[in-house]
Amino acid sequence: MRTHKLRARSAAFCAAFAATAALTLTACGSSTDDKPVASVSASATSGSALPLSPAQPKPNLVLTDTHGHSYDLAKETAGRPVLLYFGYTHCPDVCPLIMSDIGNAKRKLPKDEQDKLQVVFITTDPDRDTPQRLAGWLPGQGQGFIGLTGSFDAIQAGAKSVGITIEKPVKQKDGSYTVTHSAEVLAFSPKDDKAHYAYTDSADSATYQRDIPKLIKGEDL
Numbered sequence: 001m002r003t004h005k006l007r008a009r010s011a012a013f014c015a016a017f018a019a020t021a022a023l024t025l026t027a028c029g030s031s032t033d034d035k036p037v038a039s040v041s042a043s044a045t046s047g048s049a050l051p052l053s054p055a056q057p058k059p060n061l062v063l064t065d066t067h068g069h070s071y072d073l074a075k076e077t078a079g080r081p082v083l084l085y086f087g088y089t090h091c092p093d094v095c096p097l098i099m100s101d102i103g104n105a106k107r108k109l110p111k112d113e114q115d116k117l118q119v120v121f122i123t124t125d126p127d128r129d130t131p132q133r134l135a136g137w138l139p140g141q142g143q144g145f146i147g148l149t150g151s152f153d154a155i156q157a158g159a160k161s162v163g164i165t166i167e168k169p170v171k172q173k174d175g176s177y178t179v180t181h182s183a184e185v186l187a188f189s190p191k192d193d194k195a196h197y198a199y200t201d202s203a204d205s206a207t208y209q210r211d212i213p214k215l216i217k218g219e220d221l
Contacts, residue, residue: 047207049187049197049221052163056195058082058188059158063122063150066135071148073120073158074193081216082118082188083208084195086159086166088125088179089137094201096141098185103142105208116190116216120146122155124166124181162186162195187211191218 058074065071083102087095099121106114121138123129126149134147149155152168159166159182167180185203186195197215199207211221 047200047202047204049199049203049207049211052196052198055189055192056162056186058084058193058195059161061122061148061150061154061158063148063154064131066131066138066147068131071146073148077118077120077188078193079190080118081116081190081212081218082120082186083212083215084120084122084162084186084188085184086122086124086155086164086181087183088123088169088181089129089133090125090177091179094183098183098201098203099138099141099145101203101205102185102208103145104205105212106142106144108209109212113213113216114144117212118146119144120148122148122158124155124159125169125177125179126150126152126155127169128177187215187221189215189218197221 058077061073063071063073085095085098085102087098089095099119102119106117106119109117119142121134121141123134129147129149131147131149134149138145138147156166156168164182164184164186165180166182169177169179171177183201185199187197187199188195214221
Protein backbone atom coordinates (compact mmCIF):
# COMPACT_ATOMS: atom_id res chain seq x y z
CA MET A 1 0.00 0.00 0.00
CA ARG A 2 1.27 3.48 -0.83
CA THR A 3 0.08 6.76 0.62
CA HIS A 4 0.74 10.33 -0.36
CA LYS A 5 -0.15 13.89 0.48
CA LEU A 6 -0.88 16.65 -1.99
CA ARG A 7 -0.52 20.24 -0.89
CA ALA A 8 -2.48 23.05 -2.49
CA ARG A 9 -5.34 20.76 -3.51
CA SER A 10 -8.04 22.71 -5.29
CA ALA A 11 -10.57 22.78 -2.44
CA ALA A 12 -8.12 24.13 0.11
CA PHE A 13 -6.58 26.37 -2.54
CA CYS A 14 -9.89 28.02 -3.39
CA ALA A 15 -11.13 28.19 0.20
CA ALA A 16 -7.97 29.91 1.36
CA PHE A 17 -8.06 32.15 -1.69
CA ALA A 18 -11.58 33.31 -0.91
CA ALA A 19 -10.35 34.54 2.47
CA THR A 20 -7.35 36.46 1.13
CA ALA A 21 -6.59 38.83 -1.72
CA ALA A 22 -3.58 36.80 -2.84
CA LEU A 23 -2.25 33.33 -2.14
CA THR A 24 1.18 31.84 -2.53
CA LEU A 25 1.28 29.07 -5.07
CA THR A 26 2.35 26.45 -2.54
CA ALA A 27 -0.24 27.53 0.05
CA CYS A 28 2.00 26.20 2.81
CA GLY A 29 4.36 28.60 4.52
CA SER A 30 6.30 31.50 3.13
CA SER A 31 9.50 31.94 1.18
CA THR A 32 12.69 32.73 3.09
CA ASP A 33 14.47 33.90 -0.06
CA ASP A 34 14.66 37.40 -1.50
CA LYS A 35 13.00 36.13 -4.68
CA PRO A 36 9.26 36.88 -4.54
CA VAL A 37 6.93 33.91 -4.43
CA ALA A 38 4.20 33.88 -7.05
CA SER A 39 0.77 34.94 -5.86
CA VAL A 40 -2.58 34.40 -7.51
CA SER A 41 -4.79 37.10 -8.94
CA ALA A 42 -8.04 37.73 -7.10
CA SER A 43 -9.98 37.37 -10.36
CA ALA A 44 -9.18 33.67 -10.75
CA THR A 45 -11.88 31.03 -10.40
CA SER A 46 -11.71 27.29 -9.73
CA GLY A 47 -10.82 25.26 -12.82
CA SER A 48 -9.48 28.29 -14.68
CA ALA A 49 -5.89 29.25 -15.31
CA LEU A 50 -4.76 31.21 -12.26
CA PRO A 51 -2.64 34.29 -13.04
CA LEU A 52 0.73 34.41 -11.27
CA SER A 53 2.36 37.59 -10.02
CA PRO A 54 5.21 37.90 -10.65
CA ALA A 55 5.55 35.58 -13.64
CA GLN A 56 8.03 32.80 -12.89
CA PRO A 57 11.08 31.93 -15.05
CA LYS A 58 11.72 28.25 -15.71
CA PRO A 59 13.68 26.37 -13.04
CA ASN A 60 17.41 26.19 -13.68
CA LEU A 61 17.48 22.41 -13.88
CA VAL A 62 19.68 19.92 -15.71
CA LEU A 63 18.16 16.48 -15.18
CA THR A 64 18.02 13.07 -16.89
CA ASP A 65 15.39 12.20 -19.50
CA THR A 66 13.78 8.85 -20.26
CA HIS A 67 16.63 7.96 -22.64
CA GLY A 68 19.22 8.48 -19.91
CA HIS A 69 20.47 11.69 -21.53
CA SER A 70 21.17 15.00 -19.84
CA TYR A 71 18.30 17.48 -20.31
CA ASP A 72 18.70 21.20 -19.66
CA LEU A 73 15.11 22.30 -19.03
CA ALA A 74 15.49 26.01 -19.80
CA LYS A 75 17.65 25.42 -22.89
CA GLU A 76 15.65 22.55 -24.38
CA THR A 77 12.28 24.28 -23.99
CA ALA A 78 13.34 27.83 -24.88
CA GLY A 79 10.75 29.59 -27.03
CA ARG A 80 8.25 26.76 -26.67
CA PRO A 81 4.87 26.66 -24.92
CA VAL A 82 5.32 24.41 -21.88
CA LEU A 83 3.10 22.76 -19.29
CA LEU A 84 5.25 21.71 -16.33
CA TYR A 85 4.15 19.38 -13.53
CA PHE A 86 6.00 17.94 -10.53
CA GLY A 87 4.59 14.55 -9.51
CA TYR A 88 5.39 10.85 -9.28
CA THR A 89 4.44 7.70 -11.15
CA HIS A 90 3.30 5.65 -8.13
CA CYS A 91 0.69 8.28 -7.29
CA PRO A 92 -2.69 6.48 -7.07
CA ASP A 93 -4.95 9.30 -8.19
CA VAL A 94 -4.16 12.99 -8.71
CA CYS A 95 -0.92 12.77 -10.71
CA PRO A 96 -2.19 10.34 -13.37
CA LEU A 97 -5.49 12.21 -13.56
CA ILE A 98 -3.80 15.55 -14.21
CA MET A 99 -1.42 14.08 -16.77
CA SER A 100 -4.13 12.13 -18.57
CA ASP A 101 -6.36 15.23 -18.69
CA ILE A 102 -3.51 17.10 -20.40
CA GLY A 103 -2.87 14.11 -22.68
CA ASN A 104 -6.51 13.88 -23.72
CA ALA A 105 -6.62 17.61 -24.42
CA LYS A 106 -3.42 17.50 -26.45
CA ARG A 107 -4.66 14.56 -28.53
CA LYS A 108 -7.71 16.57 -29.67
CA LEU A 109 -5.64 19.49 -30.95
CA PRO A 110 -4.55 19.92 -34.58
CA LYS A 111 -1.29 18.10 -35.34
CA ASP A 112 0.73 21.31 -35.69
CA GLU A 113 -0.38 22.47 -32.23
CA GLN A 114 0.39 19.08 -30.73
CA ASP A 115 3.92 19.31 -32.10
CA LYS A 116 4.48 22.78 -30.63
CA LEU A 117 3.34 22.00 -27.08
CA GLN A 118 5.87 20.54 -24.67
CA VAL A 119 4.54 18.75 -21.59
CA VAL A 120 7.21 18.14 -18.96
CA PHE A 121 6.79 15.80 -15.99
CA ILE A 122 9.48 16.08 -13.28
CA THR A 123 9.40 13.36 -10.65
CA THR A 124 9.19 14.15 -6.95
CA ASP A 125 10.18 10.54 -6.19
CA PRO A 126 13.49 10.08 -8.06
CA ASP A 127 14.65 7.00 -6.13
CA ARG A 128 11.79 4.98 -7.62
CA ASP A 129 11.14 6.98 -10.79
CA THR A 130 14.08 5.89 -12.89
CA PRO A 131 14.32 6.84 -16.59
CA GLN A 132 13.03 3.36 -17.41
CA ARG A 133 10.07 3.72 -15.06
CA LEU A 134 9.17 7.12 -16.53
CA ALA A 135 9.52 5.78 -20.08
CA GLY A 136 7.03 3.02 -19.32
CA TRP A 137 4.52 5.17 -17.43
CA LEU A 138 4.28 8.43 -19.37
CA PRO A 139 2.94 7.05 -22.70
CA GLY A 140 -0.10 5.81 -20.82
CA GLN A 141 -0.89 9.40 -19.84
CA GLY A 142 -0.19 11.15 -23.13
CA GLN A 143 2.02 10.99 -26.20
CA GLY A 144 5.23 12.98 -26.53
CA PHE A 145 5.52 13.84 -22.84
CA ILE A 146 9.00 14.58 -21.48
CA GLY A 147 9.90 12.77 -18.27
CA LEU A 148 12.77 13.93 -16.08
CA THR A 149 14.50 12.57 -13.01
CA GLY A 150 17.67 13.34 -11.06
CA SER A 151 18.83 14.06 -7.54
CA PHE A 152 16.08 14.94 -5.09
CA ASP A 153 17.95 18.00 -3.81
CA ALA A 154 18.24 19.46 -7.34
CA ILE A 155 14.57 18.79 -8.08
CA GLN A 156 13.44 20.27 -4.78
CA ALA A 157 15.52 23.42 -5.33
CA GLY A 158 14.17 23.80 -8.88
CA ALA A 159 10.60 23.37 -7.67
CA LYS A 160 11.10 25.89 -4.88
CA SER A 161 12.36 28.47 -7.38
CA VAL A 162 8.88 28.53 -8.98
CA GLY A 163 6.90 28.32 -5.74
CA ILE A 164 6.26 24.57 -5.80
CA THR A 165 6.71 22.69 -2.53
CA ILE A 166 7.93 19.10 -2.49
CA GLU A 167 9.24 17.06 0.42
CA LYS A 168 11.57 14.09 0.40
CA PRO A 169 9.56 10.84 0.16
CA VAL A 170 9.40 8.90 3.41
CA LYS A 171 9.27 5.12 3.50
CA GLN A 172 7.10 3.94 6.37
CA LYS A 173 7.71 0.87 8.53
CA ASP A 174 4.92 -0.98 6.75
CA GLY A 175 6.62 -0.41 3.40
CA SER A 176 4.28 2.36 2.25
CA TYR A 177 5.53 5.72 1.05
CA THR A 178 4.47 9.24 1.90
CA VAL A 179 5.15 11.66 -0.95
CA THR A 180 4.23 15.30 -0.33
CA HIS A 181 4.12 17.79 -3.19
CA SER A 182 2.14 20.68 -4.63
CA ALA A 183 -0.31 19.81 -7.37
CA GLU A 184 -0.13 22.81 -9.71
CA VAL A 185 0.60 22.72 -13.44
CA LEU A 186 2.65 25.72 -14.55
CA ALA A 187 2.00 27.18 -18.01
CA PHE A 188 5.04 28.86 -19.62
CA SER A 189 4.58 31.29 -22.50
CA PRO A 190 6.75 30.89 -25.61
CA LYS A 191 7.15 34.68 -25.75
CA ASP A 192 9.28 35.09 -22.62
CA ASP A 193 9.69 31.54 -21.22
CA LYS A 194 7.92 32.52 -18.00
CA ALA A 195 4.95 30.98 -16.23
CA HIS A 196 2.19 33.56 -16.17
CA TYR A 197 -0.47 31.01 -15.12
CA ALA A 198 -0.95 27.91 -13.01
CA TYR A 199 -3.68 25.27 -12.84
CA THR A 200 -4.85 23.42 -9.74
CA ASP A 201 -6.12 19.85 -9.88
CA SER A 202 -9.63 21.24 -10.44
CA ALA A 203 -8.73 21.89 -14.09
CA ASP A 204 -10.02 19.19 -16.45
CA SER A 205 -9.34 18.09 -20.01
CA ALA A 206 -11.78 20.63 -21.41
CA THR A 207 -9.96 23.42 -19.60
CA TYR A 208 -6.64 22.45 -21.12
CA GLN A 209 -8.16 21.94 -24.57
CA ARG A 210 -9.60 25.45 -24.43
CA ASP A 211 -6.42 27.11 -23.15
CA ILE A 212 -3.56 25.33 -24.93
CA PRO A 213 -4.13 27.04 -28.32
CA LYS A 214 -3.91 30.41 -26.53
CA LEU A 215 -0.80 29.31 -24.65
CA ILE A 216 0.86 28.26 -27.92
CA LYS A 217 0.29 31.78 -29.30
CA GLY A 218 1.52 33.42 -26.11
CA GLU A 219 -1.90 34.92 -25.43
CA ASP A 220 -3.60 35.59 -22.11
CA LEU A 221 -5.51 32.55 -20.80
